[in-house]
Structure formats: C-alpha cells, structure tokens
Amino acid sequence: MSTAACSILFAVPDAQALLAKAIDPEAAAVSRFQAGEEAAFEELVSRREAEIYRLSLRMLGDAEDAMEATQDAFLRAYRALPRFRGDAAFRTWLVGIAINVCRSRLVSRENRNRRREVIDILVERTTRRKGPCNPSTNRVGTGQSWSENPR
Numbered sequence: 001m002s003t004a005a006c007s008i009l010f011a012v013p014d015a016q017a018l019l020a021k022a023i024d025p026e027a028a029a030v031s032r033f034q035a036g037e038e039a040a041f042e043e044l045v046s047r048r049e050a051e052i053y054r055l056s057l058r059m060l061g062d063a064e065d066a067m068e069a070t071q072d073a074f075l076r077a078y079r080a081l082p083r084f085r086g087d088a089a090f091r092t093w094l095v096g097i098a099i100n101v102c103r104s105r106l107v108s109r110e111n112r113n114r115r116r117e118v119i120d121i122l123v124e125r126t127t128r129r130k131g132p133c134n135p136s137t138n139r140v141g142t143g144q145s146w147s148e149n150p151r
Contacts, residue, residue: 034082045074
C-alpha cells in the first residue's frame with residue numbers, strides 16, 4: 001500500500017473498519033443485519049452453523065444436546081448482534097457464545113446428575129429401612145401393618 005493510501009486510511013475515522021467490512025463478508029453481513037436486513041443473519045448462520053455444531057458436539061458429547069446448544073448459541077447471537085461492536089471478528093464472538101452455552105449446559109447436566117444421585121440415595125435408604133417410618137410394612141406408631149387395619 002502506498003504512503004498516501006496509508007495516511008488516508010488512518011486519517012479517515014473508521015476507515016479501518018470500513019476496509020475490514022469490504023474484505024470480510026461476515027463483517028458486511030453483520031453491518032447489513034444491524035441496518036435492518038434480517039436475511040443477513042441467515043447468511044451468518046449458514047456460514048458458521050456446521051462449525052458451531054462440531055464445537056458443541058465435542059464439548060457435550062451428545063448429538064441432540066449439540067444441536068440444541070447450536071440453536072441456543074445462534075438465538076443468543078441474534079439477540080445480541082444489534083449491540084455487537086466488532087471489537088473481535090464475528091466468528092470469535094460467536095464461538096465465545098457457543099462455548100458459554102455449552103458450559104452452562106454441562107453445569108446444568110452435572111447439577112441434574114447430582115440431584116438424581118441424592119434422590120437415589122434417599123430412596124434406597126427409605127426402602128431399606130424397617131420400622132415405624134416405613135408405610136409399606138407398618139402403620140406409624142401402631143405396630144399394625146396397613147392390611148391388618150381396614151377402614
């Protein structure tokens with residue numbers, strides 16, 4: 001690039017951003033979407049959907065969870081894109097969103113598994129127990145089984 005072109009590039013406010021949009025089709029699509037062109041988002045999805053799905057699949061290990069995470073990532077991106085400043089490339093920003101979605105799903109999955117384990121332990125302790133607190137074998141405080149005292 002010539003010296004004159006460089007001085008113009010740095011003298012004009014946002015000239016670098018304009019140049020980047022001219023070179024990067026995703027940056028151009030982001031600008032069009034922010035200007036109100038909804039179809040531009042479909043272009044962004046079609047360019048990155050497979051990549052985000054593969055990332056989600058690697059992180060979550062389940063195809064159905066990965067598909068849901070991919071959809072969730074794009075939904076979050078759609079909602080946040082009007083506020084996207086372009087400090088990073090769209091791809092970088094979207095990958096960050098997808099990673100956060102997957103992390104949230106992993107934490108939820110872990111919490112759900114912990115709750116199931118606690119419930120299983122409680123059920124196991126309750127069913128092993130004999131005595132006045134087990135309604136299947138004994139009526140509380142009477143010593144009679146449920147079948148011995150018809151009502």
